Ligand SMILES: O=C(O)CCC(=O)C(=O)O
């Protein structure tokens with residue numbers, strides 16, 4: 001898919017660009033930029049040219065998305081993600097979510113996108129998971145494995161660089177709870193946003209922070225906006241850039257650093273004065289291994305853990321909690337904080 005640039009008239013998010021080859025080579029400039037981006041913006045571009053040839057893989061992923069979302073709804077509903085929602089212990093994290101099932105900013109307070117989430121444990125053969133899927137997914141398995149491998153490599157560079165700069169204890173760094181060889185609840189999320197007429201202006205993907213550790217987002221079309229706490233509370237647009245992946249920190253990284261690193265609110269919305277076109281994107285959501293206790297790691301730079309009134313969760317429990325709230329039909333007090341990582345923000 002061709003890259004569609006933002007129009008000149010919209011406010012653009014000024015995000016740092018971190019070079020993956022620089023991180024690999026221990027280039028101090030890149031190491032410092034990465035830490036700054038993770039402390040202030042929670043979003044950055046990762047330039048991965050020189051590590052992987054992105055374009056053919058990305059094009060294949062878009063082909064998979066089109067073929068999958070073009071299937072009849074009845075066929076897609078066979079993989080319904082919410083089949084077991086009434087039983088938390090059996091709740092599925094992967095599968096198909098039809099249009100309008102989540103909270104969102106369009107009519108009736110619903111979302112404007114379909115998703116199909118693929119478990120990386122199934123793709124990478126790490127764990128025997130319930131991974132029933134339409135045949136088209138198998139056709140693209142080599143591409144999915146390539147994506148999984150490229151993201152694992154890029155993530156390792158980010159985690160080890162941060163662990164070293166933050167002087168985390170050996171064996172207790174971010175990379176030690178996100179091992180590529182171990183099962184973890186990572187997802188490859190395919191997204192299709194539906195077109196909206198120009199009169200309908202709502203956010204198709206509601207403001208949220210991601211629940212995991214790192215998200216690697218691939219989108220050639222505009223639509224993504226970020227709300228950076230340090231930049232005047234204004235929604236700014238993220239410019240799609242070839243050869244670059246948009247990486248954002250989820251609440252997991254904020255929790256594992258007692259708030260030293262930050263996640264950032266984002267959403268997907270139509271450009272000012274324009275109709276929302278059909279939009280495809282995909283994301284690799286990386287999460288901590290299930291047994292990880294979600295509290296700050298050992299660094300003298302991190303603020304102390306604010307223990308009062310807080311329960312300790314493992315990564316597995318915490319993911320189910322946030323996911324369950326996104327799905328609920330009745331918003332309950334305190335829920336916004338779980339969705340957005342912020343208190344007092346009404347979405
Ligand atoms: O489609 C996008 O650009 C954003 C998707 C997103 O925020 C998510 O999947 O968590």
Ligand SMILES: [Fe+2]
Pocket residue numbers: 208209210215266
């Ligand atoms: Fe997100």
